[in-house]
Amino acid sequence: MQPSDHLFRRESGRMVAALTRIFGIHNLALAEDVVQDAFCRAMEVWPFRGVPENPSAWLMATAKNCALDMLRRDRTARTFAPEVSRLLRSEWTLAPAIEELFGPNEIKDDLLRMMFSCCHPRLSEESQVGLILHILCGFSVHEIANAFVSGHAAIEKRITRAKKVLAGSKKLFDIAAPADFSTRLPAVHQALYLLFNEGYHGASPEAAVRADLCREAMRLAALLLEHPLGAIPATYALSALMCLNAARLPARVDASGNLNALIDQDRALWDRELVGEGLRFLDLSATGSELTEFHLEAAIAAVHATAHTTEATNWEKIVSLYDTLMTIRPSPIVALNRAVAVAQREGPERGLAEIREIENPDRLASYPFYFAALGELEFQLGRHETAREHFQAAAALARNPMERRFLDQRATASIPVKRNREHADPATGPARTSPSSAPPDPGCSSRR
């Protein structure tokens, strides 16, 4: 028997969260050491004895025993979490208290406590996402740097500093206080949204790494939904938009790592199960009076997910959803996506007119898909040379090799290949002769 994929990574988050609850947030490093001890045991014993029947329970029990040893040894020398330290002092209460603190429901709450603690207001959003990935998802600094295509040293500095803030925050976030919970919840939503986006649009050239990040964000959002205070319409909407966009991942990047525009995607590859899940969440989000940007982005993704072809897409509905999104969270990127949808419905000329009317267009000057959108619309109007210039400008702004390749191909394809040349050298002709009319899979990029 093999342990399931990423078992250690997932269990790492559960164990660190449970141990930090007992040791106190100031002993985060100690909790991480104990988790390493537990992994060390598994690495020594499993090869000889095989994977235990319930590997996750085995690891948790091992961490528990390592913690008991440590508490017995250090209980006079250290201070632990104030809420439980009284129980840890006597041998009579120590073992039963630890047993209870390692119960499955306790651990779910521990994960939430840690998730909320990571979204500390003194930390930047990037630091919050980094901490969540590191502590709750078990990614090493190196793995985070890889996923974000960022320097190891920069990420290490960010995580170390963030951990210091966290360890200095005296105690873990109290999830039992409803008012505090609701106040911190939007920050948690935002962090999970960013984590998901990093997976969806991020820089890593490896599709597997990016899918991993999306999956982690979805797993943590599901955890929020299990808590009565977390299961609010906005969380359902966030989960819906994650599922509906993640459903397109299999078609978004092909086997050789090439990006596919939404309208070129093979819709048969979309994950129908995730679409169903997303639509179910979207239904559940439609209670109460609050309409969040997550609701709107999920609704837009739902229109795409339920259309059998690009032509059958209800572009009118998409434009109207973008209109509403513009009223609650206006941004030039939302306006751009809206203009692209208008072009789908009313033609490229109207699309270009909408783009010209975008306010604060300077904020789009570094956004590659602004120029890509101009390129697509110019191409449709037959102005091939202008189109190519826009695509070249877009390619120069690409944020990762995958985007660059995608935009370079568009630039090349803007000038239709002459027939006789195609016959002369069939091997070098571009596979596609026309660029498509939409930026690649907008996903939930409206705020980037």
Place this chain on the structure above:
Amino acid sequence: MSEFTYLYRGRQPLGSPEENQKHTEKWMAWFKDLGAKGHIRNPGYPLEGGGKVVAGKDKMVKDGPYAEVKDVVGGFTIIEANDLAHAAELAKSCPILDVGGSVEVRPIQIMNM
């Protein structure tokens, strides 16, 4: 067929959870493969890092062994192979070699009494 002992020396440095899992899986795959080919007589045991060493006529008991990590025996397995060369050949795919460790291959003496 003869019996041999593998003594594993050295240890994988701890990495990220993902790396730790990958390493554990590599070991398990190696064991499984040896077992499937009928080479494992007894999987043996991993050994704890520390212990005692009792030595000499005056029965001195010391903590230890305090050798370098790469020299400490971390576990053993009893295997079956045609001969010593075959046993050594089989040890070549042991994952401990990837992390700078070693496998000591020793024939077990069989006494017919």
